[in-house]
Amino acid sequence: MQEVVITYETLFELLQREKERNDLQKLEPTFFSDVIGYIKDKKKILEAKNSPFAQEEKRKTERQLENIYKILKEFYERREKKIISLALDKSRTKSNLIDTGSLLKEEKVIFDALSSLLDSYRDSILYSILNEKMPFMNAMQPADDPSPKEEFKTALDMKKSTKLVRFTAHVPKFVGPELEEYGPFEEEDIANLPIEVAGVLVSKGKAEEINEG
Numbered sequence: 001m002q003e004v005v006i007t008y009e010t011l012f013e014l015l016q017r018e019k020e021r022n023d024l025q026k027l028e029p030t031f032f033s034d035v036i037g038y039i040k041d042k043k044k045i046l047e048a049k050n051s052p053f054a055q056e057e058k059r060k061t062e063r064q065l066e067n068i069y070k071i072l073k074e075f076y077e078r079r080e081k082k083i084i085s086l087a088l089d090k091s092r093t094k095s096n097l098i099d100t101g102s103l104l105k106e107e108k109v110i111f112d113a114l115s116s117l118l119d120s121y122r123d124s125i126l127y128s129i130l131n132e133k134m135p136f137m138n139a140m141q142p143a144d145d146p147s148p149k150e151e152f153k154t155a156l157d158m159k160k161s162t163k164l165v166r167f168t169a170h171v172p173k174f175v176g177p178e179l180e181e182y183g184p185f186e187e188e189d190i191a192n193l194p195i196e197v198a199g200v201l202v203s204k205g206k207a208e209e210i211n212e213g
Contacts, residue, residue: 006038008064015075024082024102031104039068083107087114091122092196097174163198165207166190 018025028034045061048054083103090098090111103111125135166188173183176197185191190210193201201207 006034008068011035011068011071011075015071015078018075018078023099024079024086026102027104029104032106035072039065042068079107080110083111084114087111087118089200090115091118093176093194093200094119095175095197095200097171097197097200161195162192163195164190164192164210165198165201166210167201167207169206171201171206 014025014027042061042065046058046065048058086098086100086103091114100108100111128135167185167190169187171183171185173181176182176194182191182193182197185207198207198209202209
């Protein structure tokens with residue numbers, strides 16, 4: 001990605017791009033520090049000593065700062081929503097199919113925490129019910145092992161459903177919900193996959209569902 005100098009116009013353009021595209025957009029690793037530096041520069045104008053044009057320049061800068069704050073809030077919330085969606089996909093599929101390359105390091109912390117939280121409660125609620133047990137809601141602990149708890153695997157296998165899909169693009173080898181490997185697949189390949197894995201592939205435009213009825 002070409003280096004982007006932070007200005008009011010580039011922030012607006014970044015917001016528009018985030019709004020218009022479904023995928024999380026790539027940013028410079030220094031994005032947050034660059035934005036902080038830009039805001040500090042704007043505030044220096046407000047603190048500047050009097051000059052013939054100082055008051056007008058300050059009023060203009062105050063209005064611009066208000067708009068910058070609004071842009072940054074909406075920009076964060078747009079990316080936040082996409083990060084939540086990525087974490088949901090990761091928790092549901094437990095595969096390496098999820099592309100996290102566009103996450104900033106700070107956002108990766110959010111993504112990992114959300115994925116861990118969702119994994120924990122999926123184990124506590126869904127797999128308990130599938131194993132005909134009441135959900136247990138103990139204090140959450142980090143999920144070191146992304147695979148379902150051993151005692152729930154039999155019930156999970158019994159309940160698992162699949163979808164038949166046709167691939168519309170190349171998909172490299174990836175790991176499925178129970179750490180099984182799939183692929184690689186080429187365009188026009190047909191495969192019967194777990195319903196959640198198939199759903200992610202279809203939503204990403206990599207495959208289309210084949211109606212077996």
